[in-house]
Amino acid sequence: MVKAIIYNSQTGHTKQYAEMLSKKLEIPYYELKEAKSRINKNDNIIYLSWICAGKIMKVNKVSRYNVISYGVVGAFPEDENYINNLVTTNGLEKEKVFYLRGGINFIKLKGVNKLIVKIVGKVLEKNNKDNEELLKIFNEGASFVEEKNLEKMIDYIKQEE
Numbered sequence: 125m126v127k128a129i130i131y132n133s134q135t136g137h138t139k140q141y142a143e144m145l146s147k148k149l150e151i152p153y154y155e156l157k158e159a160k161s162r163i164n165k166n167d168n169i170i171y172l173s174w175i176c177a178g179k180i181m182k183v184n185k186v187s188r189y190n191v192i193s194y195g196v197v198g199a200f201p202e203d204e205n206y207i208n209n210l211v212t213t214n215g216l217e218k219e220k221v222f223y224l225r226g227g228i229n230f231i232k233l234k235g236v237n238k239l240i241v242k243i244v245g246k247v248l249e250k251n252n253k254d255n256e257e258l259l260k261i262f263n264e265g266a267s268f269v270e271e272k273n274l275e276k277m278i279d280y281i282k283q284e285e
């Protein structure tokens with residue numbers, strides 16, 4: 125039995141997925157900061173977090189729980205090699221990891237992170253002149269959050285219960 129969803133979100137995409145998943149599975153969702161006071165060590169949980177430079181943010185903070193599945197939120201299009209790299213870099217079991225496409229929200233991005241995204245945008249602009257979608261995301265922002273992106277993950281969680 126999965127007790128709760130724990131999420132870590134900076135600009136809101138991961139939080140949106142946490143809300144949707146919570147409704148679908150009828151379990152509560154908590155921000156990582158409040159999880160410790162709500163969930164016991166070794167409880168079954170689902171962890172959702174965003175990807176920063178190939179790292180799943182704060183994934184080490186949930187090692188005290190039994191993580192049934194990880195939803196990892198990034199801006200790039202889904203790609204098998206990219207997900208395999210994420211799994212290896214972050215030391216996770218592949219079958220537990222599901223990629224959920226988020227986006228870029230320039231209004232909510234702040235400080236260094238905003239600067240990094242702008243720089244990445246400039247680099248991509250030079251090297252991907254014909255990839256309009258990618259250029260648009262990093263120049264103007266975009267959201268790819270959709271309920272259907274959760275389908276595979278939900279099937280996996282239900283089968284594990």
Ligand SMILES: Cc1cc2nc3c(=O)[nH]c(=O)nc-3n(C[C@H](O)[C@H](O)[C@H](O)COP(=O)(O)O)c2cc1C
Nearest residue numbers: 133134135136137138174177178198199200226227
């Ligand atoms: C500094 C920084 C680094 C990022 N690195 C990656 C990355 O390596 N791969 C990726 O797919 N997305 C990357 N992103 C995009 C975020 O993962 C994406 O904006 C995500 O939707 C953020 O989730 P949130 O809105 O819940 O904070 C990066 C964003 C920032 C600000």
